[in-house]
Amino acid sequence: MASALEQFVNNVRQLSAQGQMTQLCELINKSGELLAKNLSHLDTVLGALDIQEHSLGVLAVLFVKFSMPNIPDFETLFSQVQLFISTCNGEHIRYATDTCKSRLTKALPLRGVVVLKQAIDKMQMNTNQLTSVHADLCQLCLLAKCFKPALPFLELDMMDICKENGAYDAKHFLCYYYYGGMIYTGLKNFERALYFYEQAITTPAMAVSHIMLEAYKKYILVSLILHGKVQPLPKYTSQIVGRFIKVRANSTDGMSSIRALLFSLTTFARDSNTGLVKQCLSSLYKKNIQRLTKVDAFVCSCILNQCFSAPRCASVQIEDGEIYASINQKDGMVCFHDNPEKYNNPAMLHKIDQEMLKCIELDEKLKSMDQEITVNPQFVQKVRQSDNVYIYIYIYNFFLTYAWMYFAL
Amino acid sequence: MQQLGINMPAAVIMEENFDKLLEQCESQELEAPGGIATPQVYAQLLALYLLHNDMNNGRYLWKRIPQAIKSANPELTSIWAVGQRIWQRDFPGIYTTIAAYQWSENILPVMEALRESTRQRAYSLVAQAYTSIAADDFAAFVGYSVEEAVKGVVSQGWQADPGTRMVMPKKPDPPPVSLVPNEQQLARLTDYVAFLEN
Numbered sequence: 001m002a003s004a005l006e007q008f009v010n011n012v013r014q015l016s017a018q019g020q021m022t023q024l025c026e027l028i029n030k031s032g033e034l035l036a037k038n039l040s041h042l043d044t045v046l047g048a049l050d051i052q053e054h055s056l057g058v059l060a061v062l063f064v065k066f067s068m069p070n071i072p073d074f075e076t077l078f079s080q081v082q083l084f085i086s087t088c089n090g091e092h093i094r095y096a097t098d099t100c101k102s103r104l105t106k107a108l109p110l111r112g113v114v115v116l117k118q119a120i121d122k123m124q125m126n127t128n129q130l131t132s133v134h135a136d137l138c139q140l141c142l143l144a145k146c147f148k149p150a151l152p153f154l155e156l157d158m159m160d161i162c163k164e165n166g167a168y169d170a171k172h173f174l175c176y177y178y179y180g181g182m183i184y185t186g187l188k189n190f191e192r193a194l195y196f197y198e199q200a201i202t203t204p205a206m207a208v209s210h211i212m213l214e215a216y217k218k219y220i221l222v223s224l225i226l227h228g229k230v231q232p233l234p235k236y237t238s239q240i241v242g243r244f245i246k247v248r249a250n251s252t253d254g255m256s257s258i259r260a261l262l263f264s265l266t267t268f269a270r271d272s273n274t275g276l277v278k279q280c281l282s283s284l285y286k287k288n289i290q291r292l293t294k295v296d297a298f299v300c301s302c303i304l305n306q307c308f309s310a311p312r313c314a315s316v317q318i319e320d321g322e323i324y325a326s327i328n329q330k331d332g333m334v335c336f337h338d339n340p341e342k343y344n345n346p347a348m349l350h351k352i353d354q355e356m357l358k359c360i361e362l363d364e365k366l367k368s369m370d371q372e373i374t375v376n377p378q379f380v381q382k383v384r385q386s387d388n389v390y391i392y393i394y395i396y397n398f399f400l401t402y403a404w405m406y407f408a409l
Numbered sequence: 410m411q412q413l414g415i416n417m418p419a420a421v422i423m424e425e426n427f428d429k430l431l432e433q434c435e436s437q438e439l440e441a442p443g444g445i446a447t448p449q450v451y452a453q454l455l456a457l458y459l460l461h462n463d464m465n466n467g468r469y470l471w472k473r474i475p476q477a478i479k480s481a482n483p484e485l486t487s488i489w490a491v492g493q494r495i496w497q498r499d500f501p502g503i504y505t506t507i508a509a510y511q512w513s514e515n516i517l518p519v520m521e522a523l524r525e526s527t528r529q530r531a532y533s534l535v536a537q538a539y540t541s542i543a544a545d546d547f548a549a550f551v552g553y554s555v556e557e558a559v560k561g562v563v564s565q566g567w568q569a570d571p572g573t574r575m576v577m578p579k580k581p582d583p584p585p586v587s588l589v590p591n592e593q594q595l596a597r598l599t600d601y602v603a604f605l606e607n
Binding site for chain 1 (some may be wrong): 604
């Protein structure tokens with residue numbers, strides 16, 4: 001048995017030195033069983049391999065160790081993983097994604113967060129690249145109830161996806177946006193959460209995905225909290241959503257009334273969305289007050305309190321900047337004002353500048369993507385192959401839809 | 410008697426210190442062995458979140474602190490009591506809860522800064538939202554006695570009517586905006602036109 005292990009070590013050394021990553025990957029995938037049979041010798045194997053030069057080999061050994069049903073010494077293993085991730089060669093591990101990241105969620109989500117952040121830094125080619133580890137980081141943050149570590153990654157707009165030798169799956173993409181949406185919902189950044197859920201729902205799809213279904217339910221609730229109504233989905237949503245997911249979500253046509261919300265509380269409680277539904281209720285009160293601002297200039301404050309059973313709600317909303325009003329305690333009246341913003345000051349100009357700059361950057365990005373596609377040999381071949389103009393239009397349309405998604409930011 | 414305006418340099422230095430302290434506490438929590446940090450780290454982190462009015466992170470911190478540490482550390486529970494008052498926007502409650510507990514050395518400066526910042530919030534909220542407010546309510550908002558509160562704001566230009574016991578706040582001046590130099594503006598406009606023409 002030992003000789004088979006020795007052979008494994010030699011092969012790993014050889015292939016790593018020659019830089020033949022794909023063959024190394026295959027070797028590792030086949031040697032899983034071999035390593036599992038020789039658990040006691042794994043430490044010696046680890047000692048024989050260098051972390052920087054033979055990263056993939058070390059990764060395989062660590063993975064097998066984690067796959068054991070009960071792990072005798074978690075702390076040592078954990079520190080080994082930490083050491084590995086901080087010193088491994090980024091080039092190598094980009095090729096293999098069967099890493100032990102899922103094992104870290106078992107015992108200690110919080111500690112896994114730091115490790116995963118390092119892993120993402122290693123695997124990314126540039127900061128706007130989405131890897132499969134992003135989804136796991138978001139999941140760990142949710143389990144640990146600590147959202148700050150994931151925020152720097154969530155705030156960046158993703159422009160690219162890390163290929164990971166073909167192992168990157170739609171599940172990682174959907175999970176990233178679903179979990180990211182949940183994190184933003186927890187932090188009450190409802191606009192960004194809505195955007196993330198929308199990304200998950202509008203992914204081109206040919207089959208129903210449970211992740212999309214759950215994202216759709218949360219999309220409805222967050223849309224209600226933010227806008228008081230369910231925002232219609234953009235046109236590039238795939239037809240799957242309309243035909244299957246909306247029916248299964250079983251929701252919301254009468255959602256704008258409080259009674260309908262209370263009635264559907266039980267339905268949503270099954271999916272553990274109760275917290276969001278309660279927030280919907282309180283936001284409905286706020287929306288009612290906001291609607292009132294458009295109708296009346298003065299309202300007696302006691303009537304306000306009576307009708308909307310929201311004591312001191314008005315002052316809360318004024319503080320949050322949701323309505324513009326002043327309370328006159330002497331006369332017991334609340335006076336509503338128009339938005340005092342006249343859009344004629346330098347601050348507004350500065351804001352417009354920022355938005356224009358973003359648009360210009362986006363345009364440049366799109367131009368470079370367009371160029372990449374047009375010189376892609378496969379694309380050129382396809383265009384030449386069939387004289388059929390319709391295929392060209394189809395592919396170009398697909399690209400335009402893709403570009404539309406980014407433009408609709 | 411506190412002035413409404415802040416003494417700028419001291420406050421800025423304090424803010425930077427608290428920001429650095431916050432970052433340190435957060436990284437300490439993430440790297441703690443076993444995923445559980447010491448009660449001091451938790452207490453400081455929670456107090457700093459309250460100071461920054463970051464109730465979302467504060468709430469989740471409270472959820473992830475283990476129950477054992479919560480029951481063994483009454484200070485932690487008192488910090489959370491202050492947090493609950495802030496969440497419910499119960500201004501008078503905030504002041505009473507802060508005053509009710511004997512804070513340890515680490516937490517005391519944070520709590521005092523919290524009280525001051527709550528007071529500032531209350532002043533600006535009243536100035537923005539109310540055209541007239543009863544003196545008793547106003548005093549409750551800022552945590553002073555009625556005489557002190559009225560005296561403080563009258564010196565800032567607000568009106569007070571002892572007969573009806575009403576205080577008439579003055580709307581605050583909008584903050585000054587930084588102006589962009591003209592050459593830069595022109596360069597930007599040129600960029601926009603070039604972009605739009607293409």
